[in-house]
Amino acid sequence: MTTTSAPRLEEITPRTFEAATGIKVRPEQEFAVSPVMQSLAEAYVRPAGVAWPRLIVDGDRPVGFLMAFFDIDWKEDGTLFRSGLWRLNIAAEEQGKGYGRFAVQSVAAEIRRRRGKELYVTWHAGPNGPENFYLGLGFRPNGETSEGEIVGVLELS
């Protein structure tokens, strides 16, 4: 099911901070994604420009949170740089309305704008995890794992 309204992304500022940290996924999904508060803390300790956290808003409703990464030093040895979606939390009561798809499309657009050609994501396997969501959007496992998670990639070109 898709929503007929027009969601948008907003930066995390003192105005949007509480709405962002108030986004909660379903309890059985908590194994699959970090709480927003932890993601924002991780963004803070990364070099400027690497993490791209955004609140997903529809009308006046905060409906989700995403955090993208751009040109991250994937192997931490300076040989491989990748961009993608680091975190995605759609509020429990707002799932199934197209906001997750919107989040992926928004990150894809931002990577394209920066002349990137691939969108990476990692996911936990498991019945309550997001694997089929990502596969349905065209992501394909590339055969790698990262910290126990499956690495998937969406070709943007």
Ligand SMILES: CC(C)(COP(=O)(O)OP(=O)(O)OC[C@H]1O[C@@H](n2cnc3c(N)ncnc32)[C@H](O)[C@@H]1OP(=O)(O)O)[C@@H](O)C(=O)NCCC(=O)NCCS
């Ligand atoms: C996975 C998640 C992001 C999906 O967000 P969502 O807003 O419910 O997804 P959408 O409504 O945009 O769905 C887009 C499509 O994916 C499908 N889809 C969504 N979740 C799915 C799932 N778990 N399994 C199979 N298909 C799924 C939808 O049916 C829809 O397909 P359609 O267009 O053919 O109808 C959301 O459930 C979530 O936040 N989960 C908990 C946290 C998590 O796992 N985050 C990812 C960490 S990497």
